[in-house]
Amino acid sequence: MKFVIVKNKKQPQKVVVLSDAVYHSYLGKYFLGQTDTITFGCGYNAWGALVNPVDSDVNMYLNAYTISNFSSQPLTAEGWLSSVLPGKAKVSKYFAAGNQSITPPPLPKVKIEDVSLVTKMPTGGTYTFVRRVEPDETLTKHDFQGMYIIPPGSSFALYFLSPGTTQVQARVAFGWWEERIC
Amino acid sequence: MSEKKINHITQVVDITSPAMNSMLGRYFIGQSGELNFKNKYNAWSGIINPENSGVNLYFDIFTITNFSSQSYTSEIWLNAKPPKKVKISTTVTPSNQAITPPPKPKAIMEYADNITEPLIGGANIFGRIVTSNSTLVSDSHKGSMIIGPGGSFSILLKSSQPETIKGIIVLTWWEEKI
Numbered sequence: 081m082k083f084v085i086v087k088n089k090k091q092p093q094k095v096v097v098l099s100d101a102v103y104h105s106y107l108g109k110y111f112l113g114q115t116d117t118i119t120f121g122c123g124y125n126a127w128g129a130l131v132n133p134v135d136s137d138v139n140m141y142l143n144a145y146t147i148s149n150f151s152s153q154p155l156t157a158e159g160w161l162s163s164v165l166p167g168k169a170k171v172s173k174y175f176a177a178g179n180q181s182i183t184p185p186p187l188p189k190v191k192i193e194d195v196s197l198v199t200k201m202p203t204g205g206t207y208t209f210v211r212r213v214e215p216d217e218t219l220t221k222h223d224f225q226g227m228y229i230i231p232p233g234s235s236f237a238l239y240f241l242s243p244g245t246t247q248v249q250a251r252v253a254f255g256w257w258e259e260r261i262c
Numbered sequence: 263m264s265e266k267k268i269n270h271i272t273q274v275v276d277i278t279s280p281a282m283n284s285m286l287g288r289y290f291i292g293q294s295g296e297l298n299f300k301n302k303y304n305a306w307s308g309i310i311n312p313e314n315s316g317v318n319l320y321f322d323i324f325t326i327t328n329f330s331s332q333s334y335t336s337e338i339w340l341n342a343k344p345p346k347k348v349k350i351s352t353t354v355t356p357s358n359q360a361i362t363p364p365p366k367p368k369a370i371m372e373y374a375d376n377i378t379e380p381l382i383g384g385a386n387i388f389g390r391i392v393t394s395n396s397t398l399v400s401d402s403h404k405g406s407m408i409i410g411p412g413g414s415f416s417i418l419l420k421s422s423q424p425e426t427i428k429g430i431i432v433l434t435w436w437e438e439k440i
Contacts, residue, residue: 092273096282098404105406112340112387112407148391150335176340176385181318181410181440216333218391222401253388255406 100225101143104257105178108186110143113175114253115194117150120240121247124197127165128252129237132230136189137261141226142236144255147211148218151248155213156241162234163205167195178255189258190230202239211238213250226257279405280322283436287361289322292354292371294431299334299375301424306345306381307373307431308416311409315368317437320405321415326390327397329428334392334421341384341413348372357434368437381418392419392429405436 104110120126132140149155172192177185213219230236238252283289297305311319326336351371356364392398409415415435421427 092275094275094277096279097276098279099406102279102404102406105408110406114386114388146388146390148335148389150391174386176387178406179408180340180413181408183410216391217393218389220390220401251389 101255101257108177108179108182109259110178110255110257111175111188112178112255113172113192114251115172115192116170116174117249117251118194118240119196119247119249121242122245123242124199125240125242126194126196126198127237127239128194129165129235130230130254130256131191131193131235132232133189133191134233136232138189138258139261140190140230141257141259142224142228142230142254143226143257144222144224145238146218146220146253147213147238148251149213149215150250151246152215153243153246153248154215155243155248155250157211157213158207158239158241159209159211160202160237160239161206161208163202163237165195165202165235165237166200167198169193169195190256192254202237280402280436284357287356287358287365288438289357289434289436290354290367290369291357291432291434292351294351294371294373295349297373297375297419297429297431298426299419299421299429300426301422303376303378305375305419305429306377306416307371308344308414309369309371309433309435310344310414311369311411313412315411317368317439319369319409319415320436320438321403321407321409322405322436323402323434324400324417325397325432326392326417327430328392328394331394332421332423332427333394334419334427335389336392337386337389337418337420339381339384339386339416339418340407342381342416343383344372344414345374345377345379348374369435371433373431
């Protein structure tokens with residue numbers, strides 16, 4: 081393509097477009113992490129979630145989630161927003177800031193939590209979406225670009241239904257950024 | 263639309279960060295050697311940013327190939343220490359082949375297979391199941407993972423099968439002076 085015939089004022093400028101997630105990583109505000117392996121089945125359910133603590137002073141913007149299904153059964157995962165989640169949650173230590181060039185590396189305010197083998201369903205909030213997860217596969221959902229915005233005291237949870245009489249294992253990962261509430 | 267109105271619209275060419283860095287000769291593609299692993303014997307490959315490199319690494323894409331008929335698990339790690347015995351990958355090249363002499367990356371790609379010791383340090387931030395006879399291609403991370411000097415981005419391959427599995431890892435990244 082030749083631009084010589086295009087009038088000078090119409091010569092388009094070149095710009096580098098950064099996604100919001102990449103921009104927030106440059107700022108040290110983008111984080112990635114996963115739950116521990118969660119176990120469910122035989123009538124017991126489980127969940128993995130991003131939980132924004134009441135006193136965090138940040139809003140959480142979800143960019144991505146993935147679900148690894150280590151079983152040979154298809155699974156059903158329910159997306160619950162801002163619900164009260166059942167069971168005694170375990171806080172994950174598998175997380176890091178995307179930007180590791182900042183010393184010391186920034187730490188997130190939001191926690192990754194999980195619970196295995198529960199019978200109670202989440203209460204309150206909204207059962208927002210459902211995903212069927214194929215056997216022996218990682219389902220990936222990327223580039224929400226902050227569509228889900230979770231304030232302090234609220235959560236984004238993936239609740240797994242027991243697939244029947246077998247015990248199964250899965251793992252959930254998230255990518256998100258945090259913005260201070262003015 | 264009138265000519266006057268059209269004149270108010272600015273046209274811009276939308277260039278992604280990976281494309282811009284490729285034009286500048288700072289974008290690199292590295293492939294590991296063949297990786298053999300099985301139950302309790304893992305395989306690993308990663309890019310290491312040397313302590314004195316003077317650059318940050320901006321990670322873009324990984325691909326993980328599974329040549330076997332069994333699926334396996336991969337773990338993505340930030341800043342893990344490399345295993346004791348590693349080989350250095352020679353199949354590393356700039357994506358921009360139009361520059362002479364070809365630019366050389368500061369990052370070093372390493373790989374190791376049949377390793378029995380656990381990875382030390384850093385964080386295992388997510389994982390992927392790699393289905394049989396397939397190549398898993400990650401989304402473009404577009405530099406949202408940034409590795410400083412002394413750090414690393416790496417992938418650990420694990421299988422619960424007794425038979426040896428063959429895999430290959432490809433990593434792409436760009437480098438910017440600090």
